[in-house]
Amino acid sequence: MKARPYHHGDLRAALLTLAEDTLRARGPAELSLRELAREAGVSPAAPSRHFKTKQALLDALAIEGFQRLTSAMDASLDRVGESFGARLTAVARTYLGFAAANGALLELMYGRKHDPDASTELITAMHRLKDLATDLIADGQRRGEVRPGPLDLMSLPLFVALQGLTQLATSGGFPADQIEAGVDETIAFILRGYAPS
Amino acid sequence: MKARPYHHGDLRAALLTLAEDTLRARGPAELSLRELAREAGVSPAAPSRHFKTKQALLDALAIEGFQRLTSAMDASLDRVGESFGARLTAVARTYLGFAAANGALLELMYGRKHDPDASTELITAMHRLKDLATDLIADGQRRGEVRPGPLDLMSLPLFVALQGLTQLATSGGFPADQIEAGVDETIAFILRGYAPS
DNA sequence: ACCTGAACACCGTTCAAGT
DNA sequence: ACCTGAACACCGTTCAAGT
Numbered sequence: 001m002k003a004r005p006y007h008h009g010d011l012r013a014a015l016l017t018l019a020e021d022t023l024r025a026r027g028p029a030e031l032s033l034r035e036l037a038r039e040a041g042v043s044p045a046a047p048s049r050h051f052k053t054k055q056a057l058l059d060a061l062a063i064e065g066f067q068r069l070t071s072a073m074d075a076s077l078d079r080v081g082e083s084f085g086a087r088l089t090a091v092a093r094t095y096l097g098f099a100a101a102n103g104a105l106l107e108l109m110y111g112r113k114h115d116p117d118a119s120t121e122l123i124t125a126m127h128r129l130k131d132l133a134t135d136l137i138a139d140g141q142r143r144g145e146v147r148p149g150p151l152d153l154m155s156l157p158l159f160v161a162l163q164g165l166t167q168l169a170t171s172g173g174f175p176a177d178q179i180e181a182g183v184d185e186t187i188a189f190i191l192r193g194y195a196p197s
Numbered sequence: 198m199k200a201r202p203y204h205h206g207d208l209r210a211a212l213l214t215l216a217e218d219t220l221r222a223r224g225p226a227e228l229s230l231r232e233l234a235r236e237a238g239v240s241p242a243a244p245s246r247h248f249k250t251k252q253a254l255l256d257a258l259a260i261e262g263f264q265r266l267t268s269a270m271d272a273s274l275d276r277v278g279e280s281f282g283a284r285l286t287a288v289a290r291t292y293l294g295f296a297a298a299n300g301a302l303l304e305l306m307y308g309r310k311h312d313p314d315a316s317t318e319l320i321t322a323m324h325r326l327k328d329l330a331t332d333l334i335a336d337g338q339r340r341g342e343v344r345p346g347p348l349d350l351m352s353l354p355l356f357v358a359l360q361g362l363t364q365l366a367t368s369g370g371f372p373a374d375q376i377e378a379g380v381d382e383t384i385a386f387i388l389r390g391y392a393p394s
Numbered sequence: 395a396c397c398t399g400a401a402c403a404c405c406g407t408t409c410a411a412g413t
Numbered sequence: 414a415c416c417t418g419a420a421c422a423c424c425g426t427t428c429a430a431g432t
Binding site for chain 1: 224300301304307308310311312323349350351353354356357358359360361362364365367368375378379382383386387389390
């Protein structure tokens with residue numbers, strides 16, 4: 001059998017994918033840096049070259065998650081028409097789909113909102129969702145499909161609803177069909193709320 | 198100086214309050230059972246008499262949190278009028294106030310939604326918020342202040358909004374006045390959304 | 395530049411034994 | 414019933430040393 005080479009090749013990427021796998025399969029509490037190193041076939045000290053701390057690895061994973069989420073959002077907006085209703089539905093469904101498929105990762109992504117040591121890269125990634133909501137409302141107002149009003153205030157109910165929907169989608173204990181119905185109901189509720197009087 | 202007695206007196210309660218203090222001051226990652234034991238002046242093995250595992254202590258803390266939250270909700274509903282708008286505003290403000298004052302605890306409370314090992318006591322405590330939203334809508338419908346519709350569906354947008362609002366309140370990076378405005382805006386949005394056509 | 399080996403200071407949990 | 418003391422199998426992180 002071929003001896004493992006001294007250099008791993010791409011330990012950084014390997015650690016990230018291994019971390020995401022165990023995060024998905026066994027949750028954040030079971031994620032041990034030493035175990036990741038074992039699975040990657042390196043010594044316990046090896047990861048520190050690529051991630052100074054365990055938290056740094058988790059932050060990198062969270063940033064990767066935000067990148068995947070926002071590019072999925074952008075892609076779904078590209079595939080859909082220009083009406084406010086269509087765009088809002090697309091964004092909500094994409095976000096919810098991501099939340100359902102990556103619950104633990106999403107919690108990791110938003111879990112460091114409090115920590116003052118959170119990297120600025122992570123902070124700005126978290127704010128992109130708020131910006132997306134704002135863009136959606138601004139576009140709807142331009143098209144006359146959303147009632148007028150100050151943009152920063154108007155976008156908040158949408159932002160709030162999106163965040164709340166993900167809680168519903170990842171909260172467990174709700175059967176899938178009820179979540180499905182809840183999403184439809186909530187999207188309709190939001191659409192009606194933003195419609196010009 | 199008086200020697201510490203062999204029996205602590207109420208180690209269980211002491212551990213819970215110490216745990217909440219460090220949770221508030223230093224976050225969940227810094228919470229060590231051994232350190233709690235040191236602060237309580239007992240041996241590392243002592244806590245296991247009252248909480249079989251660290252997770253059992255955290256679950257007990259979460260359940261205590263739900264009890265405080267729901268009793269605060271009930272109290273605020275007692276102090277307010279019977280109109281749907283007044284009751285919805287009271288519930289939202291109380292929930293948000295709790296979220297703002299107990300961010301880390303609230304995350305602990307909802308953090309175990311996925312885990313199949315979560316105690317049934319904790320699971321049912323988590324569902325009480327959904328029930329509260331449903332009761333509020335049902336009452337509003339009886340009074341003719343909420344448009345008719347199937348109760349389980351109708352209550353979802355409210356539940357979603359409440360969950361999303363707490364994300365806003367605990368998400369950091371939003372200045373307090375913006376959160377305040379966001380709460381008002383979102384409450385108004387929800388009220389309008391539920392109003393009979 | 396990248397990784398190993400060994401060490402350090404911690405954990406959570408268990409279990410015989412003490413009071 | 415409640416707690417101690419000591420042990421076990423883990424951690425994350427550091428650092429000299431190897432390739």
